Amino acid sequence: MSKEPVQTDAAPQAIGTYSQAIRAGSTVYLSGQIALLPGSGALETGGFRAQAVRVVENLAAVARAAGGGLEQIVKLNVYLTDLGNFPVVNEVMASYFSGPFPARAVVGVSGLPRGAAVEMDAIMVLESG
Numbered sequence: 001m002s003k004e005p006v007q008t009d010a011a012p013q014a015i016g017t018y019s020q021a022i023r024a025g026s027t028v029y030l031s032g033q034i035a036l037l038p039g040s041g042a043l044e045t046g047g048f049r050a051q052a053v054r055v056v057e058n059l060a061a062v063a064r065a066a067g068g069g070l071e072q073i074v075k076l077n078v079y080l081t082d083l084g085n086f087p088v089v090n091e092v093m094a095s096y097f098s099g100p101f102p103a104r105a106v107v108g109v110s111g112l113p114r115g116a117a118v119e120m121d122a123i124m125v126l127e128s129g
Contacts, residue, residue: 008065012036028124033058034116075123
């Protein structure tokens with residue numbers, strides 16, 4: 001099976017040796033997104049909710065570049081530096097995702113790149129054919 005990189009200027013450029021996403025057949029693996037602003041690469045400074053929104057917007061941009069959207073995400077991993085922000089993640093997700101919601105894991109971590117408070121990665125399945 002071949003793998004194809006996905007790249008878009010509508011999301012922050014990779015800050016390491018990885019692709020924004022990789023498409024393998026009808027499955028797309030979206031790399032972790034933190035709250036970097038596309039273009040400038042600066043970290044969103046509007047607080048946790050603004051960071052969570054920016055992360056979802058970045059994931060959505062990469063999903064669109066791969067030919068899909070948030071509605072095709074089947075698995076979402078969320079990494080939080082403060083698990084006290086879990087309710088805000090639920091609120092933000094409810095404003096972007098509808099049922100059936102993707103399978104999800106939320107993990108507390110001691111730190112994230114660039115001092116971000118939240119990171120998310122995802123798996124998306126596109127319609128075949």
